[in-house]
Amino acid sequence: AYTWVRVDLPGAQPVLVQVAETLEKRSVLAAEIIKGVMLPQFVILPLAVLLVWLALARGIKPLNELEERIRLRQPDDLSPLDDHAVPLEVTPLVASINDLLTRLKESIATQKRFLADAAHQLKTPLAGLRMQADLAQRGGASAEELKHSLQLIGRASMRATHTVNQLLSLARAETGHANVVRAPCDLVRLVQEVLQDSIDRALEKNIDLGYEGVEVGSPGVKIDGNGTLLKELIRNLVDNAINYTPSTPEYPGVVTVRVLADRFGKVAVLQVEDSGPGIPEAERDLVFQPFYRALGTEADGSGLGLPIVLEIAQLHQARVSLEDAQPGRPLPGARFTVRFANALT
The missing domain is CATH 3.30.565.10 (Histidine kinase-like ATPase, C-terminal domain)
Known part of the structure; x- marks a missing residue:
């Protein structure tokens, strides 16, 4: 650094004053700052990242286990999920999934029961149709017997047709909530x-x-x-x-x-x-x-x-x-x- 100094004497000229120092002190100070602040960060930061990773891995481990249990489930396994090992924050989600599984299980059971009942209802008239057809084809049957068999065949076919029509009506009613035209x-x-x-x-x-x-x-x-x-x-x-x-x-x-x-x-x-x-x-x-x-x-x-x-x-x-x-x-x-x-x- 330098500056001009004015001298208040008769005939005197301004004097140039210059001051200088070496960079050694600044270099030493910068080195001390790096050693005291920056170097510890290179040690602390990786440790912090490692600790966060371990904490997250431990925290989401129950979620990973839950995901694994769901992924390995059989399609017909609708039993409730175990919510004892999941984090408290996820418990409402597991409860909602269990509620959905319960309702889905009841719906599937109802559909299976409905199909079994429908098959039983159709089996009776169809068996009657086959029996009467066999009787009608039997050799030596009189005209009166043939007429009676045809009447029974007609009744059985009407009953089967009525059952099928009502099954279709029930299916339309059950599935019409979203697209019914009013x-x-x-x-x-x-x-x-x-x-x-x-x-x-x-x-x-x-x-x-x-x-x-x-x-x-x-x-x-x-x-x-x-x-x-x-x-x-x-x-x-x-x-x-x-x-x-x-x-x-x-x-x-x-x-x-x-x-x-x-x-x-x-x-x-x-x-x-x-x-x-x-x-x-x-x-x-x-x-x-x-x-x-x-x-x-x-x-x-x-x-x-x-x-x-x-x-x-x-x-x-x-x-x-x-x-x-x-x-x-x-x-x-x-x-x-x-x-x-x-x-x-």
Whole structure:
């Protein structure tokens, strides 16, 4: 460093003052800083990285073991995962997975039971078809025997066809929650169309099939739904009532369909009532299970009609209830009520 110093004397010239020092002290200071600060970092940093790696490896070891157990599982193993060795933060995730596995296991068990029941239901009419066909092909059979065999073959084929159609209807109802096409539907009009199709069956059994309630186009009877599925719901309720209602020339059976509307509460009500033996209270939840048949019943049926009704009702956010139509009587009858809470005004 240097500077000019002014000298306050007569005739004096400015004086240049220069100061200098060697770089040895600075070099020594820099070396001491490197030794005291930088060199320890080269030792501490790798140790810190190693410790972090070991800690992470130990921390995620339970997750790796969980992943390994899941990866090595058999496709049919739906038992719950062991959550005792997993970190506390992951316990809710394992609990959710176990809940999903439980529901999936129940769903698969239901499907297997459904397929077994369906196979059993189809096996009986198909076995009858084969037996009657063998009898018809037997040599020496009379024309009357052939006619009787053909009649039995026709009945068995109709029963098998009815079972297959109901299986398809139930499958459509169960899988239609995501892609069902909805539109305003007049519930009374759908009921009248189903009743017109059911008149012949009712007349064959000498059953008085009637309608009570509001008229077509009345306020509060339109609902937002799928017309095809709703007709299937109504048809199964009416068919169920006709099948299980006894009738004699002296005491004809009665099946009544009603549509009621509460336009202020935006509720449309469908009722199907019969004069049959009714359903015991202990079995009223069971009749909505596939292939369940009430004890002591001799009516033809596959046991799929009411499960179809329940699936379609749930698809339309409706509630289904069952009660005696005439409590206290020897034949109390059954009254099925479907309440649609999405009626359009």
